[in-house]
Amino acid sequence: MADPACERLALIGVGLIGSSIARAARQFGAARHVAVMDSSQEVVRRASELGLADVATQDYAQAVGGADLVIVCTPVGVCGDVAQSLAPHLQKGAVVSDVGSVKGAVVAQMTPHLTEPARFIPAHPIAGTEFSGPDSGFATLFQNRWCILTPPENADAAAVEKLTKFWMRLGANVETMSVAHHDAVLALTSHLPHLIAYNIVGTADDFGDETRSEVIKFSASGFRDFTRIAASDPIMWRDIFLANKDAVLQMLGRFNEDLSVLQRMIRRGDGEGLLEFFSRTRDIRRSIIEQGQDTAAPDFGRRAEGR
Numbered sequence: 001m002a003d004p005a006c007e008r009l010a011l012i013g014v015g016l017i018g019s020s021i022a023r024a025a026r027q028f029g030a031a032r033h034v035a036v037m038d039s040s041q042e043v044v045r046r047a048s049e050l051g052l053a054d055v056a057t058q059d060y061a062q063a064v065g066g067a068d069l070v071i072v073c074t075p076v077g078v079c080g081d082v083a084q085s086l087a088p089h090l091q092k093g094a095v096v097s098d099v100g101s102v103k104g105a106v107v108a109q110m111t112p113h114l115t116e117p118a119r120f121i122p123a124h125p126i127a128g129t130e131f132s133g134p135d136s137g138f139a140t141l142f143q144n145r146w147c148i149l150t151p152p153e154n155a156d157a158a159a160v161e162k163l164t165k166f167w168m169r170l171g172a173n174v175e176t177m178s179v180a181h182h183d184a185v186l187a188l189t190s191h192l193p194h195l196i197a198y199n200i201v202g203t204a205d206d207f208g209d210e211t212r213s214e215v216i217k218f219s220a221s222g223f224r225d226f227t228r229i230a231a232s233d234p235i236m237w238r239d240i241f242l243a244n245k246d247a248v249l250q251m252l253g254r255f256n257e258d259l260s261v262l263q264r265m266i267r268r269g270d271g272e273g274l275l276e277f278f279s280r281t282r283d284i285r286r287s288i289i290e291q292g293q294d295t296a297a298p299d300f301g302r303r304a305e306g307r
């Protein structure tokens, strides 16, 4: 393997993201040796069956010992416990990272346990699906997607460079920003849309049996896209909303104000206002497509299901 980004990679948590990294690291030559660790015996057994890594274990020492890059891929709510468990087994100079959808809470939970905090470089690949577990991952998940790094102010430059090289080898584009900025942006672009999807599907469900069967029957429309998002992992999303509470509540306040404006336009029969509003939002969709950022999520689902 010519010039891998790291020698020995350890992944803690081998669900959708961990197993996608394991597959991609091998396929694109990002690591010479891959170890995966998971607290679930069933997941470790499945990771072994799938041949995802050189080592699949429930033991932190076995996974982390000797690794030069350790990436935590568990739900954000357990990141602190995971950091505490892995820290005693880290080799000196190892780079530690994560993939959590929230950065502030993860940094606060993990950093106190790490003896070389300047080598803890938090990261967040903006790529995923509504599926979970080791079977749902695929090697191309990160191709042409963003991976955001939020290094601390005193970050070790070599550690940042190593992690950047790793994610680029997996096909991602890397951008760096502050923890607070990350959490504000993602509250709007990812967390709020999930909350809206959970809410609208919940509302439809509350309408009772007759409406529910019609929802299923006629859902080959916009509603279907909401049901895909609302099928996302409940543990992961509970943890995200609790961990990014302030930024989500701030965006939700703004969202509610804007919704009231639309509500008033409908009530007053303000067609001009509605037309102007919907034209502006259509332009945003068009510019996303022009920038090549439309990744047709249902296709991700099909690829994952076909695995």
Ligand SMILES: NC(=O)c1ccc[n+]([C@@H]2O[C@H](COP(=O)([O-])OP(=O)(O)OC[C@H]3O[C@@H](n4cnc5c(N)ncnc54)[C@H](O)[C@@H]3O)[C@@H](O)[C@H]2O)c1
Binding pocket: 012, 013, 014, 015, 016, 017, 018, 037, 038, 039, 040, 043, 073, 074, 075, 076, 078, 081, 082, 099, 100, 101, 102, 124, 125, 126, 127, 128, 129, 130, 131, 132, 133, 134, 233, 236, 240
């Ligand atoms: N799913 C997405 O779309 C997506 C995208 C980007 C980032 N993320 C982030 O990636 C992380 C993982 O998400 P996922 O979708 O892969 O979840 P997942 O549910 O598919 O996998 C999580 C794995 O972590 C394991 N785990 C839980 N607690 C553990 C512990 N204490 N020690 C070791 N293993 C433990 C679980 O057994 C499971 O196998 C989350 O922090 C999430 O915020 C998810």
Ligand SMILES: O=C(O)C(=O)C[C@]1(C(=O)O)C=C[C@@H](O)C=C1
Binding pocket: 100, 101, 125, 126, 127, 128, 129, 130, 189, 190, 191, 229, 297
């Ligand atoms: O495509 C999806 O299913 C996703 O929800 C992926 C998505 C997102 O909101 O874009 C979800 C959470 C992650 O932190 C990053 C990506």
